[in-house]
């Protein structure tokens with residue numbers, strides 16, 4: 290995976306329902322070798338990580354760059370990441386070291402590596418929270434003009450319909 294994929298996986302991890310190991314297995318759907326190793330303890334550690342990580346996305350949504358940076362730095366200090374260069378594909382890229390790492394440690398490491406690289410390369414305002422309440426899902430904005438506001442097409446069209454209805458109502462009331 291490259292850093293953008295790690296960063297997107299990080300948003301998906303924060304949005305995942307990790308109340309039980311089935312939820313974690315669903316999140317790891319395309320990574321069979323990890324799925325088979327996931328435990329309740331991984332779930333518990335990842336739920337804690339979700340709580341730690343959400344304020345970083347909220348700071349990104351509010352363009353509070355210093356809070357994104359200090360939040361990620363604090364998380365990397367708490368969860369030391371060990372990057373390793375891999376050549377298992379046709380290009381060199383970074384992995385998080387896997388020797389003896391639990392599923393939770395690995396996912397946390399990938400998540401932080403991805404977000405830290407994204408923030409440095411593309412900007413701290415690339416992290417966001419969906420603008421279509423009551424949805425609170427997070428996302429990584431990789432659009433060329435930094436215009437993303439919603440976690441999904443579904444929320445985007447729901448917000449458009451709501452805005453349209455509000456305009457109709459205003460017209461009818463005028």
Ligand SMILES: [Zn+2]
Pocket residue numbers: 290375377378382384
């Ligand atoms: Zn790889």
Ligand SMILES: [Zn+2]
Pocket residue numbers: 419420421424425426439440441444
């Ligand atoms: Zn949403």
